[in-house]
Ligand SMILES: Nc1ncnc2c1ncn2[C@@H]1O[C@H](COP(=O)(O)OP(=O)(O)OP(=O)(O)O)[C@@H](O)[C@H]1O
């Protein structure tokens with residue numbers, strides 16, 4: 001985590017003139033992101049806010065290389081994303097990006113430890129006892145070391161989200177991408193999850209999070225407001241002092 | 245990673261046991277019929293190899309054919325019969341090792357048995373008489389032969405003949421009575437057990453025959469017409485040469501006859517017909533096999549499509565956390581191959597069981613004397629074919645899975 005502090009401030013995500021269109025029927029298309037410019041530096045905790053349908057998830061998916069932009073430029077860690085193959089993008093996601101979803105999206109046929117281990121499997125870590133140790137380490141970090149052998153379906157929503165965070169962290173990625181991570185949780189559990197994320201950010205992890213909950217902005221170091229696919233407001237500041 | 249894929253495969257299969265089993269049925273039927281047929285074929289081949297040295301198969305049956313029957317190739321009724329002098333003459337033909345008489349009609353009665361009329365108190369019954377051998381069938385009345393009986397005119401009746409003779413009497417009352425056998429008197433010492441028709445698979449053919457001591461049998465057969473002569477050529481002798489030499493010898497002593505002496509082909513024809521039936525059966529089985537493997541393969545393809553669409557979100561999540569398309573492809577391909585391999589292994593086990601049961605039944609019914617053989621190489625090929633079917637029919641759904649758009653899959 002020390003290395004992250006050293007590289008703090010270096011641009012991790014650079015979007016320039018990004019447009020996203022979704023085809024709608026025959027000739028129509030939906031203009032979801034409009035001429036969007038956005039830079040995210042290492043160590044930031046960026047929150048993307050906006051009404052439903054404003055394009056938050058679309059933007060996050062483009063940043064996460066799960067979706068493609070229609071026009072514009074995207075540099076990840078100073079390298080162009082355009083022209084990367086599916087395999088290269090898979091490797092980048094696996095090593096550098098950790099995803100957290102509103103609905104947790106754990107794999108129910110695997111137990112907790114196996115879920116957390118999966119990104120390591122895809123990274124090529126062959127030693128299963130190493131994987132189990134690492135998984136256990138991150139389960140401890142998110143506060144549920146005792147759930148290792150449990151079925152995911154036997155966990156509460158909050159516990160499932162903790163597993164998802166452990167899974168997102170296990171390959172020590174450059175950035176965590178979270179789409180409304182507290183959206184399916186009660187406010188108390190949501191706060192516990194936010195505490196984990198802020199603590200990660202304190203240790204230098206870059207976090208991009210989508211929310212439409214105004215209260216959440218107090219955890220962010222920057223808030224990006226989207227309206228109809230355009231950035232209408234960007235608020236920089238130290239965490240806790242952010243006002244919208 | 246292989247282990248992880250294996251675990252996730254087993255887990256996902258466990259979650260849909262019934263579906264997987266239904267899918268495997270086609271493969272199981274296909275593979276088990278292949279294994280059954282090849283094991284039986286292998287066993288037959290082996291038993292044929294074993295029989296090459298068996299002298300019995302080398303026996304030639306010579307018959308007389310009337311001119312109008314020329315070319316028929318097996319016994320049809322003729323006033324001509326061989327006599328003992330013919331047999332004596334043939335013994336001096338070169339390369340002939342043994343000559344025996346055949347009292348039967350064509351191919352229907354194998355071995356030496358005589359059709360005889362039995363008469364007791366004016367009641368007639370017919371019986372097939374054979375010479376006593378060491379293992380005689382169990383008797384239900386009276387007793388079996390003893391060594392003292394061997395020189396005496398005694399007879400053990402088969403149950404059917406006994407019933408015919410007994411008429412109003414109890415069968416047990418026949419014991420000790422004298423019966424006329426083609427004009428000679430024989431003392432009834434025993435009556436064989438009746439045939440247990442319920443155990444059709446295990447009928448003792450000896451139960452159909454009445455038995456007299458060997459000496460008595462020889463005396464009886466002297467007066468019997470000889471319908472064919474059986475020749476056993478010497479080891480290494482050319483069959484056709486022996487046949488033509490025998491035919492010439494017979495013809496030279498029976499110059500007055502218009503017909504000819506030929507080999508009886510009845511058994512050969514039977515064998516050919518059996519072979520034809522066997523070949524047709526094999527083709528039918530190959531057809532069944534092909535169809536069931538095809539159906540099985542399509543079933544696998546179908547279940548893979550279902551599996552892929554059911555686990556679209558899982559695929560999406562895996563892609564999001566860094567699984568390459570290839571990994572997804574392998575996962576589903578592996579699953580398909582695993583299902584068919586499992587089906588194949590069950591099929592091999594079934595095939596092994598069925599073929600051995602079948603050859604056992606044929607054996608006990610005296611319809612074939614061989615044991616099915618499943619060679620390890622054959623089992624390995626069957627397993628390989630199973631895996632290949634899984635890969636072949638699984639590849640298209642697996643490619644589909646690997647091309648899944650993660651976004652659409654996750655937020656389906
Ligand atoms: N795959 C798609 N095809 C067509 N239209 C889409 C697709 N995905 C999103 N959209 C549309 O793009 C717009 C932006 O969607 P997006 O999911 O980014 O909104 P959002 O800001 O995340 O909303 P919410 O707060 O409800 O999650 C919406 O109008 C949506 O209907």
Ligand SMILES: [Mg+2]
Pocket residue numbers: 056057058179
């Ligand atoms: Mg959204």
